[in-house]
Amino acid sequence: MFPESNSGYSYEDCKATADWLLAQTDIRPAVGVVCGSGLGGLADMLKDQVAFNYKDIPNFPQSTVHGHAGRLVFGTLKGRPCVCMQGRFHLYEGYPIQKITLPMRIFKLLGVETVILTNAAGGLNQDFKVGDIMIMKDHLNMPGFAGNNPLAGPNDERFGVRFPCMSDAYDRELQQLAMDVGQELGYADFLKEGVYCVLGGPSFETIAECRMLQKLGADAVGMSTVHEAIVARHCGIRVFALSLITNQAVTDYDSEEKANHEEVLQIGKLRAEQLERLVSTMVTRIEHNFA
Numbered sequence: 001m002f003p004e005s006n007s008g009y010s011y012e013d014c015k016a017t018a019d020w021l022l023a024q025t026d027i028r029p030a031v032g033v034v035c036g037s038g039l040g041g042l043a044d045m046l047k048d049q050v051a052f053n054y055k056d057i058p059n060f061p062q063s064t065v066h067g068h069a070g071r072l073v074f075g076t077l078k079g080r081p082c083v084c085m086q087g088r089f090h091l092y093e094g095y096p097i098q099k100i101t102l103p104m105r106i107f108k109l110l111g112v113e114t115v116i117l118t119n120a121a122g123g124l125n126q127d128f129k130v131g132d133i134m135i136m137k138d139h140l141n142m143p144g145f146a147g148n149n150p151l152a153g154p155n156d157e158r159f160g161v162r163f164p165c166m167s168d169a170y171d172r173e174l175q176q177l178a179m180d181v182g183q184e185l186g187y188a189d190f191l192k193e194g195v196y197c198v199l200g201g202p203s204f205e206t207i208a209e210c211r212m213l214q215k216l217g218a219d220a221v222g223m224s225t226v227h228e229a230i231v232a233r234h235c236g237i238r239v240f241a242l243s244l245i246t247n248q249a250v251t252d253y254d255s256e257e258k259a260n261h262e263e264v265l266q267i268g269k270l271r272a273e274q275l276e277r278l279v280s281t282m283v284t285r286i287e288h289n290f291a
């Protein structure tokens with residue numbers, strides 16, 4: 001099953017896509033950003049934009065989820081060259097896991113050294129509030145426990161090793177930088193850190209599932225990011241990730257709360273400005289070999 005599931009996402013396919021993109025723009029991005037649900041406004045921060053609809057990019061999947069525009073935007077952020085995915089892919093859209101993570105390998109071949117992954121997530125930690133921004137310090141990969149890992153299948157050493165380490169998946173210096181920048185910007189009250197758990201979705205969690213995830217040590221639950229982080233780390237990209245807590249996971253059978261995508265998008269809009277400021281300030285402080 002594995003060789004077939006990997007077909008169409010080979011090194012050569014990724015290289016062809018990266019070369020196609022590099023031929024269309026002079027921007028050589030060192031930072032890649034992935035916008036989570038409702039967080040597409042992050043791409044609007046870029047100046048001198050060169051944007052591509054996913055449907056026009058060879059080998060690229062299409063965005064099918066409301067709140068994920070489906071555009072790859074190149075541009076500069078305070079002079080720093082960046083590329084931004086305005087919309088990401090999820091397992092529940094029906095794509096093979098290798099396909100949803102393909103952009104990380106294309107980022108690598110574009111020259112990206114650091115990715116900033118963002119997502120909307122349900123809060124499991126009782127100290128979290130809706131609107132909090134959680135710096136991801138680690139993850140629980142539930143689909144991975146069942147064998148659905150983006151690195152399953154033949155390994156191409158040109159990307160990375162067969163058995164990559166994940167105990168350092170989320171760059172600690174970048175987490176500290178986010179904390180420092182957050183403090184400076186006056187975000188201390190809503191800046192948290194924690195463990196993100198990925199599930200397959202698209203159904204939101206049951207009460208019993210939320211209680212179980214809390215016991216396992218998860219602070220937030222979502223449907224993305226982890227697969228991208230694994231593939232990015234495999235090919236040597238530094239990863240920083242954050243979750244916007246858009247709803248509180250329901251853990252009480254008397255609760256009237258019901259998770260829904262509209263609320264997720266709405267909370268994204270409310271925090272958009274602060275998220276943009278946090279990410280853009282971080283980008284200006286990350287050390288890179290900018291061309």
Ligand SMILES: O=P(O)(O)O[C@@H]1C[C@H](O)[C@@H](CO)O1
Pocket residue numbers: 035036037038065088090118119120121201222223224225260261264
């Ligand atoms: O792309 P992200 O992880 O931000 O999207 C989350 C998970 C689901 O796709 C959706 C649920 O509202 O938001």
Ligand SMILES: Nc1nc2[nH]cnc2c(=O)[nH]1
Pocket residue numbers: 120121122123199201203204205221222223246247248249259264
């Ligand atoms: N799985 C999951 N994903 C989310 N994305 C935003 N909120 C949630 C949530 O409560 N659960």
